[in-house]
Amino acid sequence: MSAGATTASEPKTFEPLAGRATLAQAALVLALLVDLVAIGSDLLEWRLLGRLEAGELVPDSELLANDDRQVAMGLLQLVALVVTAVFFLLWFHRAYVNLESLGARNLRFGKGWAVGAWFVPVLNLWRPKQIANDLWRASDPDAPADQGETWHGGGVPALLAFWWAAFLLAGWTVVAGSPFDAETVADLKRTTLSYLASDSLDAVAAVLAVVVVRWTSARQELRAERLARERIGLG
Secondary structure, X not given: OXXXXXXXXXXXXXXXXXXXHHHHHHXXXXXXXXXXXXXXXHHHHHHHHHHHHOOOOOOHXXXXXXHHHHHHHHHHHHHHHHHHHHHHHHHHHHHHHHHHHHOEOOOOOOOOHHHHHHHOOXXXXXXXXXXXXXXXXXXXXXXXXXXXXXXXXXXXXXXXXXXXXXXXXXXXXXXXXXXXXXXXXXXXXXXXXXXXXXXXXXXXXXXXXXXXXXXXXXXXXXXXXXXXXXXXXXX
């Protein structure tokens, strides 16, 4: 799995993305729904902590129920994350593999990086976004049939930057707010606030990711259709 162009001898067959895109979007919607429930759970915890901070005596049973609910939400979010990651990466990898069949030459990264880049510490802060940029650039329906390397200089919409920023901030917020030294109710409230912010950002990232999948897939499908029409002389 190394960076650089792929060899000309490799198969260059376009595979429609509709099926993978549908599954990826469905998984992202599932993640969004789980995030919305998690936001509600965070708000309930915030209110409970506010009562404690105000000096109210809260029954132990209510405190335990809150803890159990938050743990259950964490597990549910983990399951949703794994499911979403699987289906999103299946789409992401196939979309990147498709680029050569769409006339793009000298891909900046080896095809394995479309999956591997997400799991390499530090590198995963920017490399997946670079690949997402390349997916957009090389899928331009109006570009020449043989793009060569001209697609390298193409622009990308702000949508991709907003999606990636929300995705990174969601992860950073929850890590920054982890309760390693929470000792007071005020500390716990700050932690809960970080979870609320993280879940909200994650919900935003999920919505934007749905749009990224839809728009990028549509560009690839339209480009593939136009190239096919050109090959049979329909213009």
